[in-house]
Amino acid sequence: MENINQIIEMCQNIAFDINYAYPKQWKKQSNKRVLVGYFPIYFPREIVAACNGIAIGILGGGDYKEVVKGDAYYQSYICHIPRGIIDLALDGHFNEIDGFVFSSICDVMRNLTGIFQIHNIGKFSKYLDYPQNFQSDIGGEFLRKEFEDIINKIYLINGIKPSVQDFNKSIAQYNYNRSLLFEIYDIRQEYPWRLSASELYTIIRAGLYMPVEEHNQVLENIIKEISKERNNPVDNIKVIVWGAFCEQLPINLIKSLELSGCFVVDDDFILGSRWIQGKVPENTSDPLGAIVESYLQMSTFSTSVYDVDNPKEKRLVELVRKRKADGVIFAAPSFCDPALLDTPMCQKCCEENNIRYISFQYSENTGQFKPIKEQVGAFADSIKLWEDTTTLIKQ
Amino acid sequence: MSTQKEVKKDKSMILQKEMIAKQFHDLTTAKEKGKKVVYTFVPGNLSELILAFDMIPVYPEINALQSGMRKKSGGFIKDSEKIGYSEDICTYVKCDIGMLLNGNIGPYDEKIPPPDLLLLSYTGCFTFMKWFENLKRLYPDVPVAMLHTPYQESGKITEEMINYMVKQLKEEVIPKMEKVSGKKFDESKLKEILKYSKETQELINRIFETPKNVPSPIDAYFAGVYYIGPINTGFRGTPECVEYYKLLLDEINERIKLGLGPVTPEGEMSEEKFRLVVEGPPNWTSFREFWKLFYDMGAVIVASTYTKVGGLYELGFRHNPDKPLESLAEYCMNCYTNFNLPQRIEILKKYILDFKADGFLIHSVKSCNSFSAGQLGMMRKIEHDLGVPVGFIESDLVDPRYFSYSNIKNRLESFFQMLSQRKSIMNAN
Numbered sequence: 001m002e003n004i005n006q007i008i009e010m011c012q013n014i015a016f017d018i019n020y021a022y023p024k025q026w027k028k029q030s031n032k033r034v035l036v037g038y039f040p041i042y043f044p045r046e047i048v049a050a051c052n053g054i055a056i057g058i059l060g061g062g063d064y065k066e067v068v069k070g071d072a073y074y075q076s077y078i079c080h081i082p083r084g085i086i087d088l089a090l091d092g093h094f095n096e097i098d099g100f101v102f103s104s105i106c107d108v109m110r111n112l113t114g115i116f117q118i119h120n121i122g123k124f125s126k127y128l129d130y131p132q133n134f135q136s137d138i139g140g141e142f143l144r145k146e147f148e149d150i151i152n153k154i155y156l157i158n159g160i161k162p163s164v165q166d167f168n169k170s171i172a173q174y175n176y177n178r179s180l181l182f183e184i185y186d187i188r189q190e191y192p193w194r195l196s197a198s199e200l201y202t203i204i205r206a207g208l209y210m211p212v213e214e215h216n217q218v219l220e221n222i223i224k225e226i227s228k229e230r231n232n233p234v235d236n237i238k239v240i241v242w243g244a245f246c247e248q249l250p251i252n253l254i255k256s257l258e259l260s261g262c263f264v265v266d267d268d269f270i271l272g273s274r275w276i277q278g279k280v281p282e283n284t285s286d287p288l289g290a291i292v293e294s295y296l297q298m299s300t301f302s303t304s305v306y307d308v309d310n311p312k313e314k315r316l317v318e319l320v321r322k323r324k325a326d327g328v329i330f331a332a333p334s335f336c337d338p339a340l341l342d343t344p345m346c347q348k349c350c351e352e353n354n355i356r357y358i359s360f361q362y363s364e365n366t367g368q369f370k371p372i373k374e375q376v377g378a379f380a381d382s383i384k385l386w387e388d389t390t391t392l393i394k395q
Numbered sequence: 396m397s398t399q400k401e402v403k404k405d406k407s408m409i410l411q412k413e414m415i416a417k418q419f420h421d422l423t424t425a426k427e428k429g430k431k432v433v434y435t436f437v438p439g440n441l442s443e444l445i446l447a448f449d450m451i452p453v454y455p456e457i458n459a460l461q462s463g464m465r466k467k468s469g470g471f472i473k474d475s476e477k478i479g480y481s482e483d484i485c486t487y488v489k490c491d492i493g494m495l496l497n498g499n500i501g502p503y504d505e506k507i508p509p510p511d512l513l514l515l516s517y518t519g520c521f522t523f524m525k526w527f528e529n530l531k532r533l534y535p536d537v538p539v540a541m542l543h544t545p546y547q548e549s550g551k552i553t554e555e556m557i558n559y560m561v562k563q564l565k566e567e568v569i570p571k572m573e574k575v576s577g578k579k580f581d582e583s584k585l586k587e588i589l590k591y592s593k594e595t596q597e598l599i600n601r602i603f604e605t606p607k608n609v610p611s612p613i614d615a616y617f618a619g620v621y622y623i624g625p626i627n628t629g630f631r632g633t634p635e636c637v638e639y640y641k642l643l644l645d646e647i648n649e650r651i652k653l654g655l656g657p658v659t660p661e662g663e664m665s666e667e668k669f670r671l672v673v674e675g676p677p678n679w680t681s682f683r684e685f686w687k688l689f690y691d692m693g694a695v696i697v698a699s700t701y702t703k704v705g706g707l708y709e710l711g712f713r714h715n716p717d718k719p720l721e722s723l724a725e726y727c728m729n730c731y732t733n734f735n736l737p738q739r740i741e742i743l744k745k746y747i748l749d750f751k752a753d754g755f756l757i758h759s760v761k762s763c764n765s766f767s768a769g770q771l772g773m774m775r776k777i778e779h780d781l782g783v784p785v786g787f788i789e790s791d792l793v794d795p796r797y798f799s800y801s802n803i804k805n806r807l808e809s810f811f812q813m814l815s816q817r818k819s820i821m822n823a824n
Contacts (some may be wrong), residue, residue, distance in 0.1 A: 072771060072775075073769070073771050073772050074768065074771065075759055075761075075767060075770075075771065075789065077483070077761040077767075078764065078767065078768050082768070104521075104546070105521075106521045106764065107520060107521045107522070107764040107765040107768055108764050108768040110521070110546060110765075110768075111736055111764075111765075111768040111769035112768070112769070113548065113735070113736075114735050114736020114737060114739075114769055114772075115736065115769055115772045117735070117736065117737050118736060118737060118740070118772060118773075118776055126548070127546060127548035127735070129545050129546050129548060131543055131559070132517060132524065132541055132543040133541065133543055133559075133563055133567065135566070137562070138559065138562045138563055138566060138567075139543075139559075141555075141558075141559070141562075142545070142555060142556075142559040145555045303525070306515075306517075306524055306528070306541055306543075307528060308527075308528060308531045308539050308541075311532075332481075334483055335483045336483070337483075337484050337485055337521070337522050337525060337764060338521065338522075338525055340480070340481040340483055340484045341480075341484055341485075341488065341522070341525035341526070341528070341529060342525070342528075343479060343481070344478060344479035344480055344529070345528070345529060345532050347479055348479075348532075361481070361483070
């Protein structure tokens with residue numbers, strides 16, 4: 001087994017490669033293999049895996065793809081992620097990716113489907129309309145048709161219709177993948193210094209570009225490594241970072257948060273990998289139904305999901321309690337209506353529950369971290385000082 | 396110094412004013428009369444269903460645009476920002492929240508009653524959902540009825556999509572309306588209402604066909620937003636609504652007979668120099684100044700997409716009283732922003748050709764991603780396919796900080812110059 005630094009380096013090379021060389025190499029080994037690009041947040045990758053493919057996450061151009069063409073497609077008051085995606089698409093980075101799935105998370109992503117359709121990028125571009133009705137016989141039935149549509153589209157490319165066994169095997173692998181990720185989060189809750197948030201982010205992100213079996217191996221090795229001591233504990237506060245469900249923070253911004261005195265013990269980075277909060281039944285005669293039902297009943301909370309029956313701010317507070325976090329950092333992409341419309345509701349709830357928070361906005365290509373670093377540093381200091389005062393008062 | 400000319404109002408204008416005044420009066424006296432109030436949205440609005448339960452609809456985005464026209468939105472938006480709403484987000488939402496923070500005093504200076512039901516007709520705009528999630532926190536005891544309208548992602552409406560919506564209507568929306576109103580759902584009553592809707596839709600479709608005449612008898616954007624008032628804001632499905640559109644159509648037909656151009660706030664437009672198709676909502680905070688920039692240059696809008704946000708009828712959709720719930724479902728899916736981008740491009744291309752437009756203009760608004768995201772791509776495609784001159788201007792719906800008069804004027808002047816030169820060249824050839 002490689003040591004942890006080697007594993008992280010390997011993940012780094014795969015996770016931030018905007019040519020997607022690793023999955024493309026995997027695809028070349030058989031003409032029956034497919035690559036399906038999916039956009040944030042969630043897509044049941046089990047489906048593509050069962051159809052002999054990899055669902056690869058398209059997360060934008062970040063701060064490593066200069067936007068040239070994208071600005072000619074998107075006005076200044078629209079978030080950054082579609083520009084990077086357009087540049088990647090028009091510059092040929094998505095060549096060999098067979099089709100694309102856009103989740104119903106906002107109007108920008110919805111309309112990006114149309115731009116892909118206009119330019120005939122890939123063999124298909126599908127807007128996956130997740131139901132906002134969570135009853136099995138209403139929203140569930142609709143969602144099933146949506147998933148079947150994707151299976152049919154893949155079938156037209158590689159001629160493969162997955163069997164029940166194929167599906168169940170795929171479900172089991174992704175169940176295992178999520179369980180390993182949750183285990184890492186649990187270890188980090190107690191020992192966050194053993195694996196930094198940016199390292200964890202890199203490892204999870206790499207999983208979007210390799211077969212799940214390989215990623216499971218990576219995660220097993222990471223768990224072995226961080227189950228023993230690594231790095232030195234430091235006096236940081238524990239925070240949850242929330243709001244980055246779609247457009248990702250630049251990796252150096254995540255590092256900056258940590259350098260400013262915070263351990264990020266939970267977050268919504270690449271949330272789709274941890275979307276289902278439980279085990280999808282893996283031995284059923286109706287595996288697609290199991291995936292549908294899991295979406296309806298076991299989804300995590302997110303800005304894209306209608307929530308008045310189970311308010312997200314309450315679930316955020318529960319997460320803060322579970323992770324024993326000292327505060328919340330609301331980090332939302334600029335011009336992101338969904339995240340920014342959630343922020344006041346969540347902040348109010350934090351106030352009511354005496355949870356400290358700060359907020360800032362960013363873009364995936366933000367390059368100036370100093371103001372954010374100072375803001376976060378002051379936040380961390382204030383919590384540490386406040387904690388000390390509280391302790392003194394109690395004494 | 397310019398003086399505002401007195402313009403004689405058409406009968407239809409006076410009638411519409413009376414209808415809206417009565418509607419607001421009904422609204423402000425709703426609670427004392429025991430009437431229930433339903434907040435909902437224009438795109439995919441279920442006005443007929445609300446009327447079938449004898450409830451009164453309120454449209455927060457209409458309140459916001461009215462506040463914008465009455466110069467009240469700027470203050471409301473700032474008040475929302477003070478409590479944590481970002482500068483970056485939809486200003487309709489912030490205007491509505493700000494209005495609520497200020498006692499929910501509506502654009503006509505009368506208090507708008509709180510909702511008894513939040514009917515979330517989630518059609519063509521993701522922000523609607525976030526808007527009502529926020530309102531739910533402000534009205535915690537008020538139930539929300541969610542109606543998720545599938546997007547026309549494949550460019551068509553399928554049986555599955557209709558079934559999904561009908562089931563939601565039967566199991567989510569109607570039961571909540573029954574509970575709030577205290578009345579049983581009466582399908583025969585809904586069918587009667589839908590007959591009027593169908594007739595109204597037929598009439599408005601004919602109205603928006605009239606700009607095919609040269610000169611166009613109406614401005615299908617600036618005046619068009621007034622024309623769509625009754626059909627989109629709670630009157631659809633009533634006999635008064637049918638009467639209003641009959642009167643309006645008669646007036647327009649009379650203009651055609653006399654060879655007259657559109658009526659503007661400063662009277663009749665004397666010469667039609669440019670015929671334009673416009674995509675995107677208008678700016679409301681400087682609506683008159685914005686319009687004037689066009690009619691001063693002799694530009695008339697012969698077709699617009701904004702006037703189709705509450706329903707697109709030229710492709711044949713009409714409410715069908717024989718299939719009431721299926722028909723409501725299809726209506727919701729037939730609103731302009733629920734069409735995918737390739738469909739929107741085809742609709743626009745057809746407008747440009749059918750209405751003999753000289754140019755295509757996008758008014759892109761900061762607040763509305765549903766419209767704005769992808770508009771530049773649409774513009775490139777239309778320019779490429781038709782070779783028609785295109786223009787692009789930007790502002791906002793109701794945030795006055797984003798309306799730059801001189802910037803828009805400069806851009807429009809360049810655009811009109813381009814159109815003028817092109818006309819000269821084409822005439823010379």
